[in-house]
Amino acid sequence: MKEIKIKDKVFEEYISAETIQNAVKEMAKKMNADLKDKDPLFVCIMNGSFMFASDLMQQLDEFYEVAFARYSSYSGTESTYKLKEVMPVTQSLEGRIVVILEDLIDSGFTMMHVKKHFYDLGAKEVLIATMLDKPAARKCPVEADYVGISIANDFIVGHGLDYDDYGRMYNDIYKIKLS
Numbered sequence: 001m002k003e004i005k006i007k008d009k010v011f012e013e014y015i016s017a018e019t020i021q022n023a024v025k026e027m028a029k030k031m032n033a034d035l036k037d038k039d040p041l042f043v044c045i046m047n048g049s050f051m052f053a054s055d056l057m058q059q060l061d062e063f064y065e066v067a068f069a070r071y072s073s074y075s076g077t078e079s080t081y082k083l084k085e086v087m088p089v090t091q092s093l094e095g096r097i098v099v100i101l102e103d104l105i106d107s108g109f110t111m112m113h114v115k116k117h118f119y120d121l122g123a124k125e126v127l128i129a130t131m132l133d134k135p136a137a138r139k140c141p142v143e144a145d146y147v148g149i150s151i152a153n154d155f156i157v158g159h160g161l162d163y164d165d166y167g168r169m170y171n172d173i174y175k176i177k178l179s
């Protein structure tokens with residue numbers, strides 16, 4: 001099994017890029033059916049979601065508006081439970097159906113706060129689409145409307161996800177190897 005080393009940690013192969021692409025295609029099919037003619041605004045949550053958002057956009061049938069925002073709460077492998085708004089969304093959300101594009105829901109802290117914040121900014125409806133979900137890690141009550149793949153409670157890197165900002169560029173996903 002392929003292993004990679006990032007700083008002090010070793011990670012082993014976990015989910016192939018092909019499995020991710022198939023899950024994203026299934027998600028896009030549902031979105032094509034649900035969102036046609038509704039003019040949703042997709043908001044990509046940086047940094048981790050850049051690959052997922054790019055994959056998904058290429059599978060959607062319509063040309064939709066896409067915006068970007070950046071929130072950060074992790075240090076190493078742990079949440080600080082302090083959400084920093086590094087880059088706010090610049091488009092108006094007033095009256096819009098907003099679809100948040102997230103790479104991973106772990107504790108749920110980020111999505112719980114971002115969803116509430118987008119409603120506070122005037123969104124009519126806020127939906128969450130996540131490439132990966134870790135239901136066993138949930139500490140905050142939030143659920144996604146679209147889930148690519150549900151995974152166990154392991155720290156992962158790849159396909160946008162990082163350990164201390166490294167590892168995002170791997171196309172496959174790797175999970176931490178505990179020694």
Ligand SMILES: O=P(O)(O)OC[C@H]1O[C@H](OP(=O)(O)OP(=O)(O)O)[C@H](O)[C@@H]1O
Nearest residue numbers: 047048072073074105106107108109110
């Ligand atoms: O459900 P949670 O426990 O809140 O964890 C999920 C969030 O953590 C990661 O972001 P991070 O804060 O590491 O920022 P990044 O996307 O820039 O890496 C990930 O991209 C999610 O946004």
Ligand code: HPA
Nearest residue numbers: 074106154155156161162
């Ligand atoms: O498992 C993870 N990997 C990378 N970043 C994360 N942010 C929350 N959980 C994770």
